[in-house]
Amino acid sequence: MKMQSVVDPSLNTLTGYGPGWVEVNRVRHAGAVLVQPRGEVRAWGVAEWRALGSADFEAMLALAPEVVLLGTGSRQHFPHPRLHAGLSAARIGVEVMDTGAACRTDNILMAEGRKVLAALIPPEA
Numbered sequence: 001m002k003m004q005s006v007v008d009p010s011l012n013t014l015t016g017y018g019p020g021w022v023e024v025n026r027v028r029h030a031g032a033v034l035v036q037p038r039g040e041v042r043a044w045g046v047a048e049w050r051a052l053g054s055a056d057f058e059a060m061l062a063l064a065p066e067v068v069l070l071g072t073g074s075r076q077h078f079p080h081p082r083l084h085a086g087l088s089a090a091r092i093g094v095e096v097m098d099t100g101a102a103c104r105t106d107n108i109l110m111a112e113g114r115k116v117l118a119a120l121i122p123p124e125a
Contacts, residue, residue: 011037011110014103014118022103022120035118036063037110046121049077056119057084060092065117067093067109071102074123099123 016023049072106118
C-alpha cells in the first residue's frame, strides 16, 4: 500500500508497506526495520511478532525515543509486558498496532516533531 508523498526529504517518511517489506522515502526495505525521524533505517532481525525477545526491546531503549510504535504485521498482536518493561521503566511509551496503522501514526507524530521510533514487522506474504 502506498502511504503519501515525501514532504520533507530530511525526514524518514514511511511511504508504503506490503508483504515482507516497508518503504521509507520511496526506498523499499525487506524485512523488519527500526525507523527514527532522521538517520539510517536499521534492519531489525525480527521475523514475526512471536519471535520478539527482551533484546529486541533493549535495542529500542538504546535509541532513546519518546514513544515506540510497534507494528506487528497484518494484525495487532501484543507482546508480553515483561518484554518491554525496560521501556516502561524509562518512561518511554509503547503503542502496539498493526504495521499499517503504525506507519500512518509514525508519519503524523514525526511531522509534529516528536522523537518517535517505528519498530515495524512487515505484513505477512
